[in-house]
Amino acid sequence: MFLPQVEPPPCADGECLVFSVAERAVDIARGPRPEAGEFLGILDGTPCWAVERTEAGHVDLRRLWSVVDEQTWSVASRAVQLVHWARTHRFCGSCATPTEPSQRERARRCPACGLLAFPRISPAVIVLVERDDGRALLARNVNFPGSMFSCIAGFVDPGETLEEAVVREVREEVGVEVGHLSYVASQPWPFPHSLMVGFRARYRGGDIVCQESEIAEAAWFAPGDLPGIPPAMSIARRLIDDWAQGC
Numbered sequence: 001m002f003l004p005q006v007e008p009p010p011c012a013d014g015e016c017l018v019f020s021v022a023e024r025a026v027d028i029a030r031g032p033r034p035e036a037g038e039f040l041g042i043l044d045g046t047p048c049w050a051v052e053r054t055e056a057g058h059v060d061l062r063r064l065w066s067v068v069d070e071q072t073w074s075v076a077s078r079a080v081q082l083v084h085w086a087r088t089h090r091f092c093g094s095c096a097t098p099t100e101p102s103q104r105e106r107a108r109r110c111p112a113c114g115l116l117a118f119p120r121i122s123p124a125v126i127v128l129v130e131r132d133d134g135r136a137l138l139a140r141n142v143n144f145p146g147s148m149f150s151c152i153a154g155f156v157d158p159g160e161t162l163e164e165a166v167v168r169e170v171r172e173e174v175g176v177e178v179g180h181l182s183y184v185a186s187q188p189w190p191f192p193h194s195l196m197v198g199f200r201a202r203y204r205g206g207d208i209v210c211q212e213s214e215i216a217e218a219a220w221f222a223p224g225d226l227p228g229i230p231p232a233m234s235i236a237r238r239l240i241d242d243w244a245q246g247c
């Protein structure tokens with residue numbers, strides 16, 4: 001079991017699990033508590049730390065999915081995001097003074113003007129839209145590899161609720177109106193620092209009109225006639241699988 005924590009406990013000086021991060025790649029090793037780094041939490045009783053490294057020998061976070069268990073992968077994704085955040089917030093965004101780790105919370109603080117920089121999390125919605133005839137709307141993003149189709153997804157705008165973001169994204173990307181939203185689950189998604197919030201919604205009207213800059217193709221699919229869909233690690237796959245299995 002993983003217990004996310006900000007502050008290391010007093011007993012965290014024994015053997016640790018050290019997640020060495022080089023860009024989006026990770027190496028995981030047991031060892032002593034590192035001199036510097038971001039504390040991640042406790043995994044099965046073992047304190048976990050994230051440290052930045054530059055040497056080779058790491059496994060890309062996407063490929064690591066098939067190498068370690070899901071929980072360890074989640075800790076690795078936390079490590080990648082926190083190391084990236086610390087590296088990109090070394091200077092104050094307001095006055096350019098070098099920042100310092102805050103002693104009270106997970107933040108970097110400017111000693112000159114007091115500005116606090118917290119780890120960035122960008123909420124995004126993802127939705128499986130169902131029609132009364134049992135079909136679901138899936139779309140192929142212009143950036144997707146091969147012929148993969150997935151759910152409609154997009155970032156939440158400032159001042160917008162999650163529900164408003166779902167309705168807007170579907171309308172913008174495929175020209176369809178949806179309603180009767182229900183929350184399903186969420187998933188931290190470290191590419192680069194999203195929190196994916198998953199919904200199901202019902203089709204209310206409109207013909208598919210793809211937003212050319214985002215969507216190459218979109219269509220209604222029956223459960224038994226699905227195109228290529230995302231791998232098991234993604235919440236998109238969970239939304240599609242739940243629907244296809246009648247959950």
Ligand SMILES: [Zn+2]
Nearest residue numbers: 092095110113
């Ligand atoms: Zn400052």
